[in-house]
Amino acid sequence: MESSNRDRKAKLLEIRDLYKAFPLSNSLLEQLQFKHGRLVRNRESVHAINGVSLDMYPGDALCVVGESGCGKSTVARVVTGLLQPTSGSIVFDNQRIDHLPPKKQLPYRRRMQMIFQNPYASLNPRMTVRQTLEEPVRFHNPGIGNGELKQKVEEVMASVGVDPGWSNRFPHEFSGGQRQRISIARALTVDPELIVADEPISALDVSIQAQVLNLLMEAREQRSLTYLFITHDLAVVEHFGSRVAVMYLGAICELADTATLFDTPRHPYTQALLSAIPRLNRDRPPHIKLKGEIPTPINLPTGCLFQTRCLYADERCRQERPALKELNDGARVACHGVEEDRIE
């Protein structure tokens, strides 16, 4: 039912075959190396994203999870235009936006805003809350009157639970949780449709995390927002997300509805990840240990990106990279083992 409903709705965001590599050494001199008695130009790159495709529908709360270095934040930054993809495309509301000149991107930028991780760095310390919140409104509505502007800012401040009477204060006068609310308010001032949230609560205290998460969920209902939510916290994903994409080494290894993923994790990496969350109750399944460590994204493993640590890897896994394949219940898994029914 869920999927048929999706087919009817238009996609809000479409990420196709996204690749992003960061060149490691940028000057020519650093690239030159002697190898076998010859001078060669050695161009190494960090392969942060290696072929990611995602569709988002209006109303989705798509969570991207993974461990540090898996490329989840890079996906967020490419989507919001902070980074240029190496290849692949970003389509927003049926318009490919990644190759547009900055001026032409503006109307789409307004509809897509971002919330950041660190509430202490994401607000300009020399601007009052009012200045911070007015700036995006004024920028995207150049003709707006002062009264209307003030009203808009106060309305947004009230909606995120910050007293509008404090709008003349500077960020350092607020607590971390309050700052994150202001940061959310800044994103909401331009009435976006898509919010890209990059670890928005992981720098906050436990009791504040609940407040901010509630706020994000309220905003989702009241403003019919769509979220691309980047996090490493699986407990938050289970609570907040409608769908989950698990990333490993810059690629998606499993993509499913939240309930499906948490009930029946298919990919060996997802299984290990889920077993590692510390839980309050003691009856959790035993922790599945992975062998080895995450390889560096500079020299990617051949075949399946996960094969160096996988307990089920065989010859095919070492040779051929698996594609995301849809299963009966709509989950998509990139694993030869699951496809061949070797893994339960």
Next chain:
Amino acid sequence: MPILEIKNLEVRFPMRGGELIAIRDISFSIDRGERLGIVGESGAGKSVAAFAILRLIGRPGYISGGQILFEGNDLARLSPEQLRQFRGNQITMIFQDPMMTLNPVLTIGTQMIECLQTHRGMGRKQARKVAVEKLRRVAIPSPEARIDQYPHELSGGMRQRVVIAIALLTDPAIIIADEPTTALDVTIQAEIMELLLALCETHQVALILITHDLGVVSEITQRAIVMYAGRIVEEGPTRDIIERARHPYTHGLIDALPERTHPGQRLNQIPGSMPSLVDIPPGCAFHPRCEHVTDLCQTRVPGYTLLDHARVACHWVAAQEQS
């Protein structure tokens, strides 16, 4: 007979226009081989308490009162010379950032051998053997090779393992771990925590685990202390605290976790945020956020109500117990 007993510990930081009391009236004890968790949000004073035990409070802060009794010796009153017998020897510490312990310009072997030479008076050869042995014990693959590497050649998880190996070098009686896995990924965190747990169990090492993560506390510790605004608000067996927290703050904290609510539903939240130490509310510091607040809470600091194996600093709980 507890191995470490903290009595009425207080730490102050002088600042403009007065002194800031970072922790006050901290008393607890830990037995040999026991695992104790100290839980709190940032600003609760849990790290200050941990640092104070080893007298590692950075200047200008100082211990302004109380005792730190380790096997009868009051660490708060020892000379720096005498303190060295205990610090880094009988009591060792694991920090959140492994690079607080590791010197980036020395190989991990050099650092471990130096530590053994100063604290145990060992010769180089023997010290190296012990160091390799300890690295093996924290499950570092091929320790004979790894020992000659520099910290930056190791991954974050490996570094924290090395730090644990260093903490174990002197066969301490107590390890204080300050957020040891906060900087690590979940899968690595689980491994490190399992390792720490196993080591403490096999060697009868007492563990004081400072963390904000209730899940970790629940999985590792036997007893837990909850701190709020520089004070202990609740202490008891970990299971009891997780399942039947008495203090409204502890209760609210646990209830705010996503796993306590059905997916998609509104989370239970505690309103407001922890007061800054500069302006702690009068009476019970938690009263502005508390749903059971009474007039008494606003004026008098609650004393501890003793329950079986537990204590709670809350007027509301005290009143319930009386009736």
Next chain:
Amino acid sequence: MIRHWRLFVDSTFLYRFRRDKVAIASFSLLLLMVLLSFSSPLIAPFDPYDPAQIDIMDSDMPPAWQAEGEPRFPLGTDAQGRDMLSTILYGTRISITIGLFAVLLQSILGISLGLIAGYFGGRIDAFLMRLADIQLSFSTLMVAIIVLAIFQASFGTELYNELAIFMLILVIGIAEWPQYARTVRASVLAEKKKEYVDAVRVIGLGSGQIMFRHILPNTLSPILVISTVQVANAIMSEAALSFLGLGMPVNKPSLGSLINSGFEYILSGSWWITAFPALVLVLLVLVINLLGDWLRDVLNPKLYKD
């Protein structure tokens, strides 16, 4: 505005200033010197620029407290019969003016180029920074001597004397922009990584707005520190050039040219012509540098002490 003022009054900045005796002493002394020198037309007993007030018969008088001194000239007179006190007051004014305007020019050049280099990075950054390296490899004095000497030779001493003050500002101002550019570039690189810059980029703001509205205000602390030090440096450079005879002309002396003009007489016993301006120069540069040091300590959060 009131808010900013309240913030300033409450700030650690003012608090630490009030607790630092050296800072208070330096600041008071600097303020005194600036006030006195800039009100020199009002308070100086003579006008050294007015030939009518100068009498050659008064030349070479020692300070008033010496046997041959006269109370009219508290600090004595120079070889042309000018009152030393008045000349020093006027000279200090010129020195400070040149210092301030040279630094203003330096900062405009250096801040813009540093912002551009740091914000855009890549080739632009590499080009501007190499340019700065080249500029720095010529010492300020060397550049100034060459430029000023050529100017003097090609346009004649007359015109030079008239335009000396502008030439000095221009030369010292242009020669030292790399100091600024480097400092600004370094803090721009640090600020650029912060999330608030990403946030305004997501909003869609253009590079100019991001650079000047968001990044520049957050690099003000290091700019302030380097500015104080640079004012002291500029005053020193000007004094050195004037001492070499390439600075302010004798009829409009700065502290440097005063020191120079007295230098010939020092062996004949007229020590005061050199000594008093030199003392003022040393004091001026010292208090500015002390203030700069203090500022650096206060504004660098990593050095936070008590």
